[in-house]
Amino acid sequence: MVTTAPRESAGEQGLVRRVVALFAPYRARLLLIALAILVTAGLGIVNPFLTQAVFDDALFAPGGANLGLLGLLVAGMVVIALVSGLIGVGQTYLTTLLGNRVMQELRDRLFAHLQRMHLGFFTSTKTGVIQSRLDNDVAGVQSVVTETASSILSNVVTVVASVIAMLVLSWQLSLVAFVLMPVFVLLQIRVGRVRRRVAASTQVSLSDMSAITQESLSVSGVLLAKVFGRQEHEIDRYRTENARQTDLQVRQTMTGQSFFAVVQAFFAITPAAVYLVAGYVGTGTGGAVLSAGTLVAFTTLQSRLLFPAVNLLRVSLDVQTSLALFGRIFAYLDLVPAITDPPGARVLDTAHARGSVEFDDVWFHYPPAEEDESVTPGPEDDREPTWALRELSLRIEPGQLAAVVGPSGAGKTSLSYLVPRLYDVDRGAVRLDGYDVRDLALTSIAQVLGMVTQDTYLFHATIAENLRYAAPDATDDELVAAARAANIHDRIVGFEQGYDTVVGERGYRLSGGEKQRLAIARVILADPKVLILDEATSALDTVSERLVQHALESVMDGRTTIAIAHRLSTVLAADVIFALDGGRLVESGTHAELLARGGLYAKLYAEQFGAGAIEARCADGVRFRDGEVIHQEPQPEVA
Numbered sequence: 001m002v003t004t005a006p007r008e009s010a011g012e013q014g015l016v017r018r019v020v021a022l023f024a025p026y027r028a029r030l031l032l033i034a035l036a037i038l039v040t041a042g043l044g045i046v047n048p049f050l051t052q053a054v055f056d057d058a059l060f061a062p063g064g065a066n067l068g069l070l071g072l073l074v075a076g077m078v079v080i081a082l083v084s085g086l087i088g089v090g091q092t093y094l095t096t097l098l099g100n101r102v103m104q105e106l107r108d109r110l111f112a113h114l115q116r117m118h119l120g121f122f123t124s125t126k127t128g129v130i131q132s133r134l135d136n137d138v139a140g141v142q143s144v145v146t147e148t149a150s151s152i153l154s155n156v157v158t159v160v161a162s163v164i165a166m167l168v169l170s171w172q173l174s175l176v177a178f179v180l181m182p183v184f185v186l187l188q189i190r191v192g193r194v195r196r197r198v199a200a201s202t203q204v205s206l207s208d209m210s211a212i213t214q215e216s217l218s219v220s221g222v223l224l225a226k227v228f229g230r231q232e233h234e235i236d237r238y239r240t241e242n243a244r245q246t247d248l249q250v251r252q253t254m255t256g257q258s259f260f261a262v263v264q265a266f267f268a269i270t271p272a273a274v275y276l277v278a279g280y281v282g283t284g285t286g287g288a289v290l291s292a293g294t295l296v297a298f299t300t301l302q303s304r305l306l307f308p309a310v311n312l313l314r315v316s317l318d319v320q321t322s323l324a325l326f327g328r329i330f331a332y333l334d335l336v337p338a339i340t341d342p343p344g345a346r347v348l349d350t351a352h353a354r355g356s357v358e359f360d361d362v363w364f365h366y367p368p369a370e371e372d373e374s375v376t377p378g379p380e381d382d383r384e385p386t387w388a389l390r391e392l393s394l395r396i397e398p399g400q401l402a403a404v405v406g407p408s409g410a411g412k413t414s415l416s417y418l419v420p421r422l423y424d425v426d427r428g429a430v431r432l433d434g435y436d437v438r439d440l441a442l443t444s445i446a447q448v449l450g451m452v453t454q455d456t457y458l459f460h461a462t463i464a465e466n467l468r469y470a471a472p473d474a475t476d477d478e479l480v481a482a483a484r485a486a487n488i489h490d491r492i493v494g495f496e497q498g499y500d501t502v503v504g505e506r507g508y509r510l511s512g513g514e515k516q517r518l519a520i521a522r523v524i525l526a527d528p529k530v531l532i533l534d535e536a537t538s539a540l541d542t543v544s545e546r547l548v549q550h551a552l553e554s555v556m557d558g559r560t561t562i563a564i565a566h567r568l569s570t571v572l573a574a575d576v577i578f579a580l581d582g583g584r585l586v587e588s589g590t591h592a593e594l595l596a597r598g599g600l601y602a603k604l605y606a607e608q609f610g611a612g613a614i615e616a617r618c619a620d621g622v623r624f625r626d627g628e629v630i631h632q633e634p635q636p637e638v639a
């Protein structure tokens with residue numbers, strides 16, 4: 001099986017390149033934003049020069065105040081402020097739109113990619129951890145993506161323009177103002193590294209919290225905690241992680257704060273230093289070099305520089321922090337789905353599919369579980385894997401009912417997973433209508449194949465919506481027909497809202513039997529040529545079990561069916577029975593043939609089916625073949 005190893009893990013440069021690539025489709029818009037920024041920054045620079053002129057040429061002109069010029073200069077200042085404001089609004093709109101579009105695409109890509117991942121990925125990763133990548137990590141880079149690009153550009157432009165203007169005004173004063181800049185930049189890079197490490201830990205902690213919430217606040221989780229009296233334990237688990245999260249958040253925010261305080265203090269002190277130097281420079285050159293206007297313009301520029309300079313430092317810190325998050329997002333995007341369509345995948349002609357299924361010397365083992373937060377595979381393991389299925393060869397003809405039996409852990413469910421390619425075989429082949437399933441398009445397999453599993457999954461939606469999941473275009477009449485065939489229609493119309501009843505998360509408002517019958521109605525609507533069903537009866541009570549049995553009889557009719565059999569009627573009706581043990585096929589044949597052989601099947605038949613007396617074993621008792629039901633003693637309640 002192909003592993004889920006990510007492609008080359010990207011270094012910092014590679015990461016930055018990939019982040020930049022996210023913006024590539026929006027070049028034109030970026031250009032427009034850049035233009036807006038350049039214009040506003042340019043206009044911003046004009047102001048101090050106007051100020052200089054106000055002081056030196058208008059207010060304190062050598063020949064007395066020049067009020068006409070003053071009026072013009074002031075009008076210029078007003079116009080510049082207004083135009084800058086307007087451009088600013090347009091620019092904010094463009095950057096917000098751009099950033100959010102990039103985020104939208106990132107989320108879409110991640111979700112679509114995760115949808116395509118193989119089942120094994122989900123069985124070995126906590127749902128909460130997966131959700132956290134989509135929610136917390138993507139949300140974590142949101143502000144960086146939406147604000148950073150424009151923020152960097154506008155700040156860089158402002159800083160560069162201001163610096164040039166300051167140099168033009170006085171290179172000596174500029175020297176004073178910039179003397180510590182290289183030190184700040186170096187410090188900033190160090191702070192960024194620390195922040196990035198803390199950010200990575202924060203995200204791991206966030207994802208652990210999501211996993212705890214998802215596990216313990218789901219209906220099943222709450223039920224488990226309540227019946228075992230483990231709420232306090234769950235609360236503690238959450239509290240501990242939450243405390244860790246708080247620590248990390250505080251550390252993340254505080255990393256670099258003292259650095260920023262130093263930078264701000266430096267900027268605040270600089271004007272004083274500038275006045276001092278101006279005094280000396282002025283004195284040294286007879287006071288001719290630095291006019292009052294130049295000094296005012298220079299200090300205006302210098303204080304205007306504070307905001308963009310600190311911003312730039314902050315933003316680059318945020319960018320470094322967000323690289324940790326981007327790394328996590330890209331790591332998921334780089335996971336290679338183990339099961340995909342082959343190039344030139346064959347599409348089955350659904351209308352003419354016959355529905356034969358063949359296992360040809362199949363060997364299969366489950367992939368090793370991956371660590372929750374590490375998507376990097378461990379070193380190759382040379383040990384012989386634990387085979388769930390080995391040397392398995394069998395054939396089911398179109399329209400046949402095949403019953404698969406065997407003790408717990410024999411490999412029955414694993415066998416059923418290989419036909420729809422939920423997993424791929426390690427050796428040998430599984431064939432559908434003579435084609436290796438690995439050569440078929442996955443959608444094509446899904447059209448031919450239906451599955452009713454032990455664990456019925458329903459969405460938190462109405463009954464009609466849940467049914468239409470299988471056939472979005474089904475009419476109301478078709479819905480009713482399917483529900484009737486599945487023995488559930490009468491129950492549905494018994495609900496106050498009928499087919500519009502919302503079933504609750506995972507269908508928790510329905511009984512186990514009702515859920516199973518809904519699942520059967522759903523598969524009837526899909527009308528597959530091949531049906532795989534897990535008959536597990538142990539979760540049903542004897543009454544529901546009987547209703548489900550009737551529903552199953554109608555769904556099996558006219559299709560190739562592979563049933564993981566738990567009912568006597570199924571094994572008796574089966575055209576062929578396959579008995580598995582330890583992942584191997586140990587017997588196959590009809591009920592009569594296998595009984596006569598006196599092997600594994602005969603033993604199971606005696607134990608599970610009471611040598612023909614027991615139809616099914618249920619949660620509340622045993623249903624006998626003659627219709628009699630014996631209820632078991634109720635289990636003692638859990639304290």
Ligand SMILES: Nc1ncnc2c1ncn2[C@@H]1O[C@H](COP(=O)(O)OP(=O)(O)OP(=O)(O)O)[C@@H](O)[C@H]1O
Pocket residue numbers: 123366367388406407408409410411412413414415
């Ligand atoms: N996701 C998985 N990862 C690793 N091993 C698994 C996984 N699922 C099942 N197994 C193992 O594979 C073997 C076959 O399991 P399988 O579920 O196919 O048995 P089964 O015959 O359906 O059992 P049961 O009747 O109890 O459902 C078992 O040893 C089981 O522990």
